[in-house]
Amino acid sequence: MTPPHRTQPSLAASSARIFDLSLGQMLWSRRSVFLAILLGGPVLLAFVVRLLSSAARFGTIQVNGAHVAGDAVFGMMIWLLYIRFIIPILGVFYGTALIADEVDDKTITYLFTRPIPRSAVLLGKYLAYLACTVLLVLPSVMLVFFLIVPTGGGSIGQAFPSLLKDFGMLAAGLLSYGAVFAFVGARLKRPLVVGLVFAFGWEPGVMLLPGYLKRLTVAYYLQALVTHQMPQNSAVNTLMQIFREVPSALVSVLSLAVIVVATLWAAGRAVERREYVLDQ
Amino acid sequence: MSDVIAAEHLSKWYGQVIGLNDVTLTLPAGVTGLLGPNGAGKSTFMKLVTGQLKPSKGRISVLGEPIWQNPKIYFQIGFCPEQDAFYERMTGLEWVTALVRLNGVGDRDADAMARRALEAVELLDAANKKIGAYSKGMRQRVKMAQALAHDPDLLILDEPLAGMDPIARRKTIRMIRDWGRAGKSVLVSSHILHEIESMTANILLINQGRILAEGNVHQIRDLIDEHPHTVYIRAEQPRGLARQFLAHDDVLSLKFEDEAVVVQTARPDAFYARLTDLAASGEIGVIHEVTSPDDNLQAVFQYLVKS
Numbered sequence: 179m180t181p182p183h184r185t186q187p188s189l190a191a192s193s194a195r196i197f198d199l200s201l202g203q204m205l206w207s208r209r210s211v212f213l214a215i216l217l218g219g220p221v222l223l224a225f226v227v228r229l230l231s232s233a234a235r236f237g238t239i240q241v242n243g244a245h246v247a248g249d250a251v252f253g254m255m256i257w258l259l260y261i262r263f264i265i266p267i268l269g270v271f272y273g274t275a276l277i278a279d280e281v282d283d284k285t286i287t288y289l290f291t292r293p294i295p296r297s298a299v300l301l302g303k304y305l306a307y308l309a310c311t312v313l314l315v316l317p318s319v320m321l322v323f324f325l326i327v328p329t330g331g332g333s334i335g336q337a338f339p340s341l342l343k344d345f346g347m348l349a350a351g352l353l354s355y356g357a358v359f360a361f362v363g364a365r366l367k368r369p370l371v372v373g374l375v376f377a378f379g380w381e382p383g384v385m386l387l388p389g390y391l392k393r394l395t396v397a398y399y400l401q402a403l404v405t406h407q408m409p410q411n412s413a414v415n416t417l418m419q420i421f422r423e424v425p426s427a428l429v430s431v432l433s434l435a436v437i438v439v440a441t442l443w444a445a446g447r448a449v450e451r452r453e454y455v456l457d458q
Numbered sequence: 459m460s461d462v463i464a465a466e467h468l469s470k471w472y473g474q475v476i477g478l479n480d481v482t483l484t485l486p487a488g489v490t491g492l493l494g495p496n497g498a499g500k501s502t503f504m505k506l507v508t509g510q511l512k513p514s515k516g517r518i519s520v521l522g523e524p525i526w527q528n529p530k531i532y533f534q535i536g537f538c539p540e541q542d543a544f545y546e547r548m549t550g551l552e553w554v555t556a557l558v559r560l561n562g563v564g565d566r567d568a569d570a571m572a573r574r575a576l577e578a579v580e581l582l583d584a585a586n587k588k589i590g591a592y593s594k595g596m597r598q599r600v601k602m603a604q605a606l607a608h609d610p611d612l613l614i615l616d617e618p619l620a621g622m623d624p625i626a627r628r629k630t631i632r633m634i635r636d637w638g639r640a641g642k643s644v645l646v647s648s649h650i651l652h653e654i655e656s657m658t659a660n661i662l663l664i665n666q667g668r669i670l671a672e673g674n675v676h677q678i679r680d681l682i683d684e685h686p687h688t689v690y691i692r693a694e695q696p697r698g699l700a701r702q703f704l705a706h707d708d709v710l711s712l713k714f715e716d717e718a719v720v721v722q723t724a725r726p727d728a729f730y731a732r733l734t735d736l737a738a739s740g741e742i743g744v745i746h747e748v749t750s751p752d753d754n755l756q757a758v759f760q761y762l763v764k765s
Contacts, residue, residue, distance in 0.1 A: 184533045187562035199556045203545055284543035288604065291508050292560035293532040450527065453511050455472065 184293075189301070192294035196302020197309070204303075204310045207279075209271055216267065217318040220259045224325035227251065231329040248332030249340065252323055256344050257404055260319065261351050262397065266377035268311045269355025274363035274373045276303040281454050290454070297446030304360055304442065311352050319348065340405050347403040350434050354396045357438040361445040364452070392423075396437065402430035460522060462487050462612055462643040463507055467516035470502050477502035479667040480516070485645065489638035491654030492647040494664035500647045501540060503664065504616045507645065508537045521612060533561060536605035540616040540647075542597060546590035550581060550600045553589060554607050561608045575607035576600070580629065594621035594747055602630070606637075613637060615646040619653050623745050624730070624737040631656045650750045652687070652726040686710050687726040689750050691733070692718040694743030702736060703729075718747075 187195070204210065231248075246254075277300060280286035289299045319341075327337045355377070362376070363369040384391040385398065392398045402424045425433070463485040470478040478499045494500045505511040506518050509525035509532075517524070523531050545553055554572035555565075563571060576582045579599040584592065589600060598621055605613055615634070619627050634657045637644055648654050654661055663670040693699050696719040703709045708725035723729040737745045 185562050186530050186533075187560075191562070192560065195556070195559045198559070199545075203547070206547060284539075284541040285545060287508075287510065287537070287539045287541070287543075288557055289560070290510060291532055291535065291537045292557065293529050293562065294560055295529055455505075455511070 186293050189295060189298050192298035193302040193305060196289065196294075196299050197305045200303050200306035201309055204272070204306050205313070209275070210310060210314065213268060213271065214314055217264060217314055220255055220264070221318055221321045221325070223259075224255070224322040228325045228329060245330070248327040248329035249337040251329065252326045252337070253340070253344075253404070255322055255326065256319070256347070257401075260315070260348060261400055261404075262382075264315070265348060265351040266355050266381070266396075268315070268352065269359045270370065270373035270377055272307040272311060273304075273356045273359025274369035276300060276307060276360050276363055277449060277454075278363055278369065286454055295446075296449045300360060300364065300446050300449045301442065304356060307356050307360075308352060311356070312349065315348055315352070316345075319344065343403075343405045347400060347405075350403060350431070351396070351400055353438050354400070354434045357441040357445070358396060361441040361448070364445040364448040388423075396434070399425065399430040399433045399437070402427050461485060463518070463520055463645065465506075465516065465518045468506065468513055468518050469515040470506060470511060471514050476667050478506065481667075481669050482516075483662070483669055483672055485643075485662070486660070487641075487643045488660060489634060489644040489646065489658035491658050491661045492645060492664060493649070493651060493654050493661055494647075495649050498649075498665045499667040500649075500664055501616065502667070504540075504614060504645075504647060508535065508614055533608070534611040536608065536610035536613045538601045538605040538613070538615045538618055540620070542594075542621075544589045544597065544600070547588060549586050549588055550576060550592070550596075550603070551585035554600065554604045557604045558607045563608070571607045571609075572603070575603040578606060578633065579603045580626075595623050595626045598622050599626065599630075602633075610642075612643045612645070615644065617647055617649070619648065619650075621747050621749060624734040624748055627653075627748065628734050634658075652730060652750075686722040686724060687729075687750065689721045689723065689726070689729065689733075689748060690715075690718055691721065691745060692716075692747040693745045698742040699736070699745075702732075702742060706732070 277286065280289065280299075280303075286299075290296060323337070323341050324334065326332075327334050358376070359369070359373045362373050366372050381395045381397045384395060461484040463483075465481050465483050468478060468481040469476070481503070492500055492503065502511065506513060507520060507525065509520075509528065512526045519525070520531060521534050525531055548556070551569075551572055554575055555568045558568040558571050558575075559565065573582060573585065576585050579602050581596060581599050581603060584596060589597065592600065598618060602615070602618060605615065613634075618634075619630055622630060631653070634644055634646060638658065644657075646654065646657060660673065662672045691699060694717075696714055696717060700712050700714070700719050700721075703712060703719075703721055706728075708723050708728055710722040710724055712722075713720050721729070733745070733748070736742055
């Protein structure tokens, strides 16, 4: 036999190898199939809207009685369906399961008995989560864009730059929610429940309240990155505008970066120190 | 050579439950068998030795270094766990290669090392088959391949023969003995004395979280002969097998279960040797699986603890 290789790979190299190992498993998991179906929801909705607006009676789409252009409807869908619903769902279901899946499948032993830091396992799987979710979200958003924007005489060419910004915002959402829920999965018991409560209880709740609590959400920083104008003529929107306090884009980006780095570091530390007792 | 594994007042408990209780021992280089019934603390000891668990009390060092949170030591260790867990959609070659790459090996070298390891466990022909399609014995062997692919100094094998057919079992035993002769150290656990004895005379007896005895324990062999040994054999032709067994007076009883025959024998050595010859001859069709319940050993341990 040739002499064994005994140079410890760096954190980045180890993470890249875990990424290679995990991406295929993640892409073809039952979770991905379920979430791909979920991501088909907005496409189906966009298809229905397109059909209705194509009919003679509906030239443009109306929201709360006001005529709204296709690109504004697309913007609303990005914010309400993707950023506030689908991205947190993806973050919760993948993020909390990064290590838990390997523990449940009892395959974690093979990764934790290799000469790589345990945090590299978490980081590699986090990168695989990002790649996997981008591959799931991208086609859905593209299809919604091409179906919705032309309604009401909207121009795909003119709206395209804002689509790129939306992709950036979605990526920021996936990065942040994934990191937060990776920490929840690494540190807490019942991470799925905690994650769902955070995403759909805590975040929407404190976003409606005045004060500083909303700064303890991811959504607060993401909303500063929204480029689309929302329809403003409903009572709820008027009320929300009173409490709406949006940080600058720079502050948001920096804050999201801090959230990602801090939660990933804490998650990595938790994985390094935790004992995983597998049932025989 | 210095001790391969050294434990000093090593204890591990899970809440109120004691997994391992104040174990002090040193394991020399070579092949050592860890023998104990189910729940004796074998797996806890294996997990402490492989750094998956942190000692609640005491210390453990492997190859002269502490193992907990010391990943670089895994260059020198290969671990074959007990659990039947895999990435089912990967082929055997893809899986072993991916794990070897985690040792910092380049793609081409990792592929070559994985192929060599699969060849060593005689699985190269099935290297490109999905693990999900492997038989129980093949799954055991691919687990062994990932443990030895990076050419470690110490192999830790948790129940490596479980579910293997007689021929694979014989080959694996020979392979483990060969590793020992080649200067490798091997810690192998089992609940079957006969299996361990066929690999090494250096045995560590564990029960209820405590080490009962260590060293060359030939006396245990006499004890096992006094207690009937049960073997479960799942085969293509269980009735044909039973006819062959009945011709020998060491077979005490026989019963049929679905596609299997369960045999009680007074002389496991002779029985396993005959079974392997029968499997190799192909006279009685394919033997899919051979297992032995741990109540064989439990009886011996009860005797030991009482005496």
